Amino acid sequence: MKLVLDGRVAIPRMTGAGRYIAELAQRLPSLDASLHVEVLLLPAMRATSIPDLLTKAGVKVHYVNVRIATVRQWVLIPLVLERLRPDLYHYPFLDLPYVTFPSVVTIYDLNPILHPNYFEHFATLKRPVARRLIRSTLRRCRAAMAISEATRGRIRENYPELAQKVRTVHLGIDLTAWTGNVTSDSGHPSDASDGQTLWRSRPYVLYVGVDRPHKNLVRLVGAFSRFRVTNEWQPGTGPYLRLAGVGEGSKELRAQVTQLSLGKDVRLDHELDESSLRAAYLGAQAMVYVSTSEGFGLPLLEAFACGVPVVTATASSLPEVAGDAAVYANPQDEHAIAETLGRVWQDRDLRRTLADRGRERVKEFSWDVTARETLQTYYDVLR
Secondary structure, eight states, rough: OOOEEEEETTTSSSSSHHHHHHHHHHGGGOOOOOOOEEEEEOGGGGGGGHHHHHHHHTTTEEOOOOOOTTTHHHHHHHHHHHHHSEEEEEEEEOOOOOSSSSSEEEEOOOOOOOOOTSSSHHHHHHHHHHHHHHHHHHHHHSEEEEESSSHHHHHHHHHHGGGGEEEOOOOOGGGGOOSSSSSTTOOOOOGGGGOOTTTSSEEEEESSSSOOOGHHHHHHHHHHHHHHHTEEEEEEETEEEEEETTTTOHHHHHHHHTTTOOOOEEEEOOOOOOOOHHHHHHOOOOEEOOOSSSOOOOOHHHHHHHOOOOEEESTTHHHHHHHTSSSSEEOOHHHHHHHHHHHHHHHHHHHHHHHHHHHHGGGGGHHHHHHHHHHHHHHHHHO
């Protein structure tokens, strides 16, 4: 079987989608000698480690200079597939191009149609278009893989006539990549341009991910401010909030940091490479992840693997992933988030309990299982 897996979502890797593609593609070739895997990547990914990892795993890489979720790909991707002529095309996004080959899709979440602020511009036009595109994708694919039961339930609610095509295949984690000691500065970021040890010498609460409306970062910053005020820390002292992966952040996020005078206590951090991300987890006192809507929540597993206590939200897939290994707060309630964070921060025994539970919980998720269940989906749709 010749599989073409579309990996153009694999930048940045700190997103669940990016990591999913890289981990899945590396494992599939070893599961079936008759499976020939070819992956589409953006040319910008030549500068990353992903092409070498895939090549070493026996995957053939093709570079396609067109981004996902664009009108242009609807013209070019069918032409690319006509040249490659796969037995199956795996498109891990919501807007499957019109292709003549059997296809499967991966659906992470339905945030484009569920979250009012998902689109920054022309939302009143884009949301109904997204709703129709998702229905078209579900109608034309042979099968859809939802990454959580929560996402599968959302699909069932919004597209009941197509729900029979959807199965749940959880994301996973490679425990060997996250466990063990670290020889760096315990995850404290160093930046010579700071001209001071503002961040290096202080404990921190970690968030990992991008800055999108459903990630709830504006409210998280507000909650962190309440947490600091309750403990009467002066600016530049006590713990800080490290937002890893957000870059400069949105205009709203920067305004919140400024308004609450948190310039010395909230760090907007860039995307981290693998070793720096691992160090960031291992150096954190706690990890906080309070999205209002989440398809899975891969950073929860990463934190569990590193033995980091987790504060997360009662929303969507997060309880499904975290189980009893995290403490929960209503993501719409700043007071609740601040209070929950304070409880974890002050209670050393609770942190130890959460770390132990997390190390057990994470054993239930594996990229190897993800790959095997995905391969079974391929077999089922081609049978």
